[in-house]
Every structure is written in C-alpha cells, then in structure tokens.
Amino acid sequence: MQKCVLVLLFVGLFGFAQTKDEKQIKSIFDTALTEPQGYEWLNYLSNQIGGRLSGSVQAQQAVDYTKKELDKLGLDRVWLQPVMVPKWVRGGxxxxxxxxxxxxxxxxxxxxxxxxxxxxxxxxxxxxxxxxxxxxxxxxxxxxxxxxxxxxxxxxxxxxxxxxxxxxxxxxxxxxxxxxxxxxxxxxxxxxxxxxxxxxxxxxxxxxxxxxxxxxxxxxxxxxxxxxxxxxxxxxxxxxxxxxxxxxxxxxDDVESYNVIGEIRGSTYPNEIMTVGGHLDSWDLGDGSHDDGAGCVQSMEVLRLLAATGHKPKRTIRVVLFMNEENGLRGGKAYAKMAQEKKENHVFALESDAGGFTPRGFSFDCSDANFEKVQAWKKLFEPYLIHMFVKGGSGADIGPLKHPDMVLAGLRPDSQRYFDHHHAENDTFEHVNQRELQLGAATMASLVYLFDEYGVVPPRSLKD
Missing domain, CATH: 3.50.30.30 (Glucose Oxidase; domain 1)
Known part of the structure; x- marks a missing residue:
C-alpha cells in the first residue's frame, strides 16, 4: 500500500512539473505574440541605422542603440566589452x-x-x-x-x-x-x-x-x-x-568596437552562466535584417519575455550581441577569452544566426546525456510546431566557449528562403515577418527557461 502511495505521489509531482512548464511556455508564446517588442527593435536597427559592417559608423550606432534598449529592460547589469575589429570598406x-x-x-x-x-x-x-x-x-x-x-x-x-x-x-x-x-x-x-x-x-x-x-x-x-x-x-x-x-x-587599420552585454543575475546558482546571442554586425549591401538583426532582437527578447512572464532565473542569464562575426569572429573570441580569464562557469549557450523565419527546432552540441534530456522536452514544443531536435552545430560566435561540460545550441528556423537574402542587397526589413520573428524569440526563451529551471546534466566525474 505504501509503495502504491509513493508511486501515485511521484506521478502527481511529475504531472505538476509538466503542467507548470506547459503553462510557463504558453505564457512566453502568448506574450511574444500579443506584446511584441523585437520587431520594433529590428525596425530601428534596419531602417534607422542600416547595414552594420564592422568598424563602420553604423556598427557603432547599433552598439549605442542596443545598449540603450537593454538599459531600459531593468537588467542587473549592462555593459560594453571592447574588441578590436577589422575595418574593410567597399568604396564606390x-x-x-x-x-x-x-x-x-x-x-x-x-x-x-x-x-x-x-x-x-x-x-x-x-x-x-x-x-x-x-x-x-x-x-x-x-x-x-x-x-x-x-x-x-x-x-x-x-x-x-x-x-x-x-x-x-x-x-x-x-x-x-x-x-x-x-x-x-x-x-x-x-x-x-x-x-x-x-x-x-x-x-x-x-x-x-x-x-x-x-x-x-x-x-x-x-x-x-x-x-x-x-x-x-x-x-x-x-x-x-x-x-x-x-x-x-x-x-x-583595425578599430575599436564592442560586444553589447546584459545580464539577469541568478537567484540560486549565480555562478552558472547561460548565454544567448546573435551578431550585431552585418554586411553593407542590405540592412542585415535576417543576418543577423533578427538574432540580436530575438536574444534581447529572451530576457524581456522571461521577466514579463514572471520567471525569476535561478542561473545568471546573459544576452551578448557579438561584433564582427561576418569578417573575423573577433567578438566571439574576445568574449570566450574574457570568460576564461575570469574563470566564469558557462553551462549553456544559445545562438540565433539563421534568419528570422519560422522556427523549426534546435541543433545541439552537447553530451549524449544532455541530448537525452532535451529530447524529453520535445513534447513541450510540439504544440508550437517545433519538432526538430538534432545533434550538430550551434553557432559561430558561441563556438569559442565550447567545453565538454556545457550545452551549445542553435535556433533552427525554416531555411528554404534564407539564402535568397543572405549577404545581399535584399536582406532588408520588409522580408522579415513579425509573427515568425516573435515565434523564434518565444522558442528561444522557452529553451532558456527549461535549462534555467532544470540545469544541465553534470559530467559523470561530478556525479560520482
């Protein structure tokens, strides 16, 4: 009899946990779709600033603008990380x-x-x-x-x-x-x-x-x-x-630019850092809306959506808008170097750099144990038509952070139209659909929520 009660208690607790997660994720998606902010940020980046080639005036304007917008979110800390970047100019x-x-x-x-x-x-x-x-x-x-x-x-x-x-x-x-x-x-x-x-x-x-x-x-x-x-x-x-x-x-000659960084400090495990980001620079032919203005505003949205839905992070969640992914990866390398020098414990990183199209899922660079963990969450995403959870790459800017104990992930939108715009004059704001962009932001925020709530699977040496 006692054994049956324990089984029922376990089932009840498991059901509660699932219901709690379902409610939180629904709240994230509902907020993203009914109170969108990312599309407004992207509008400014694209139409008021334009193409943001590393080392350009426009790149600096983007740094100033996104820092100001992160400041408005009331994060625990917002700062600029200096990084030297190449300056190539197209000319006539x-x-x-x-x-x-x-x-x-x-x-x-x-x-x-x-x-x-x-x-x-x-x-x-x-x-x-x-x-x-x-x-x-x-x-x-x-x-x-x-x-x-x-x-x-x-x-x-x-x-x-x-x-x-x-x-x-x-x-x-x-x-x-x-x-x-x-x-x-x-x-x-x-x-x-x-x-x-x-x-x-x-x-x-x-x-x-x-x-x-x-x-x-x-x-x-x-x-x-x-x-x-x-x-x-x-x-x-x-x-x-x-x-x-x-x-x-x-x-x-190289010039100074910046990664733009903002964070919410974790309440329970503040030394476990979860990073989400995209790259702020773009090529100069279009305005860089898909590549990668979309990824930047989606990453900013992650922090806003978690706060707006009442989630209090257990772990420190950090947004990083990387500079110079397109022609040097200086921002990603500088961020990883800073993390190493400060002995920061990064446990999870998520990047969006595949356009603002309809999200389909994620790719993961992680241990088998952590991949099994995210596979168990797949059913939480299926109501939103997010079905693709695969092992593979993550993102160029978060790649330098990689170590065996962490999870790297990449948002994977539908890619069929991405290369119609990639690095071209028609990578412009009117080709980004607001609903698709916000769905991507909600998808990212949901994954960040789950990893914040339940953590990563520690390596066997730490469990023993």
Missing amino acids: TEFAFFETKPGHTTNVPICALGGSIATPRGGIKAPVIEVNGIEELAQLGESNIKGKIVFYNKPMDPTLISTFSAYSGCVDQRYSGAAEAVKYGAIGVIVRSMNLRLDDYPHTGSMAYGDLAVDQRIPAAAISTKAAELLSTTLKLNPNTLFFFNQSCQQL
Whole structure:
C-alpha cells in the first residue's frame, strides 16, 4: 500500500512539473505574440541605422542603440566589452561587363567580396576560364589559367533539403578561391553567389588570402546567379569572351568596437552562466535584417519575455550581441577569452544566426546525456510546431566557449528562403515577418527557461 502511495505521489509531482512548464511556455508564446517588442527593435536597427559592417559608423550606432534598449529592460547589469575589429570598406559601386567581340558588351551585377583588394585603377579586362569548384584548378594547370580571370560557377546543391549543407558544399570557392587561383597565375576571380534561386542580386561574404603577400593578392567579386548562368552559356558559345570588372575596396587599420552585454543575475546558482546571442554586425549591401538583426532582437527578447512572464532565473542569464562575426569572429573570441580569464562557469549557450523565419527546432552540441534530456522536452514544443531536435552545430560566435561540460545550441528556423537574402542587397526589413520573428524569440526563451529551471546534466566525474 505504501509503495502504491509513493508511486501515485511521484506521478502527481511529475504531472505538476509538466503542467507548470506547459503553462510557463504558453505564457512566453502568448506574450511574444500579443506584446511584441523585437520587431520594433529590428525596425530601428534596419531602417534607422542600416547595414552594420564592422568598424563602420553604423556598427557603432547599433552598439549605442542596443545598449540603450537593454538599459531600459531593468537588467542587473549592462555593459560594453571592447574588441578590436577589422575595418574593410567597399568604396564606390562595382561595375562589370563581359565582351563577346569589340564593342559588344553586356553589363552584369557584381559586388566585391569582403576582404578583397581593389582592381587596378580603371579595372581589369581579361579572358575568362570557368571552373566548377576549386578542385578543377589543378586539372587545368597554370598553362590554362595564367593571365585569366577564374570564374567559379559551382552552384549550391538544390537536392539538399538543408540549405546550410548546400551552402557548406560550395562556399570554399568564395572564401579561398582567390588564394587558390593565384597559385596558377590568375589575375582575378569571379564567384557565383551562394544562392539557390536565379536573380540579379550578387551576394558578398568573407574571403581570405591566407599568407599571401599583399603584392601577390588578386581582386575577388561575386556575380549574381542569373548573370552567372548567362556568362556560362556565353562562354560555351564563345570561349574567347572577355570579362571586365572594377572595384575600389580597401582594408584599413583595425578599430575599436564592442560586444553589447546584459545580464539577469541568478537567484540560486549565480555562478552558472547561460548565454544567448546573435551578431550585431552585418554586411553593407542590405540592412542585415535576417543576418543577423533578427538574432540580436530575438536574444534581447529572451530576457524581456522571461521577466514579463514572471520567471525569476535561478542561473545568471546573459544576452551578448557579438561584433564582427561576418569578417573575423573577433567578438566571439574576445568574449570566450574574457570568460576564461575570469574563470566564469558557462553551462549553456544559445545562438540565433539563421534568419528570422519560422522556427523549426534546435541543433545541439552537447553530451549524449544532455541530448537525452532535451529530447524529453520535445513534447513541450510540439504544440508550437517545433519538432526538430538534432545533434550538430550551434553557432559561430558561441563556438569559442565550447567545453565538454556545457550545452551549445542553435535556433533552427525554416531555411528554404534564407539564402535568397543572405549577404545581399535584399536582406532588408520588409522580408522579415513579425509573427515568425516573435515565434523564434518565444522558442528561444522557452529553451532558456527549461535549462534555467532544470540545469544541465553534470559530467559523470561530478556525479560520482
């Protein structure tokens, strides 16, 4: 009889806990959807400030604005963490055309890749050689490449449902294409934009020259997918087609910028830190609404939603708006270094850097024991159509925090439209849906709530 009573008591307590969590999560979602704040923050970041390239005036304006807004939330502490960041400037608008015979030219949309050098004054014109990825360079050899512009035309794989996997499969040509092509005597590179649809928007992004001396570097630009298709067809009809492009970008000395940080101190375990964040910088072609204004305001919303729904955190919850994810990751590295130097105990970190689209779930970088724990919470998210809990990556800025005892997580929205806007001129406010953005914020706040309430599974050595 006593055993049955204990079983019933346990079941009753478990049912209460589930009901409590369900009520809290519903309150979070209801508040996010009926009292939205993130969309207003994003409106200001996008339409009053605009693109926030590291080291720019706009980046500093974003630092000032978000710090002011965090101050208004009444957090226990808000501060700026100084970090030195690269300052690359685009200069004047780029210009390009291809020429099939003297006087017969077709203009095409391009943009300089972030970190590229300028073309010589007046631009460069040269024969073009098309390749389907870096691996083809060695097959062609210097005799076929020297003195030419390499045209990387490897597309994202449309058969991959995960568009981030498709992106990973060809982004090496953007990042390392110039450094590899110069080994074979190329004088410039043009890279097909990382985009699954055909349009006239060239997509920028970071590139690097490795250890190449400055005088050995060659200019690199992205060409829109529609123009890439046209150029490829033209080359098949006329292999002697010439390509011209002109860009005036330059790399300046590093400048000081900041990570913007705010925290609510935990009531029970203040030394256990949970971090949630996105990156405040963006590329300069659009206004960075999806990448990553959305992630920043969603992270700010996490703290606001928890407070608005009456949750008193047991652990210290910290929002970090990282600077310089796009072309250096200086903010993420500086934050991790600070945490290490101060011997801070980070137990959980969540990043949103995949756009403000409808949330589908999370990816986790954690132990099997912690993944089993979050799998048990999956049913709490299913009423909100959040169904995808997978092991995998988390986020670039929180990556440097990684250690075996913590949980890293990444919000995973529907990704099918993300690369239509990624790093392009059309990454703008009107392409973010308020309801989808707020659903993402509520999803993040719910996961933070659960980890704050129940903690992470400690490593076996601590349990024994």
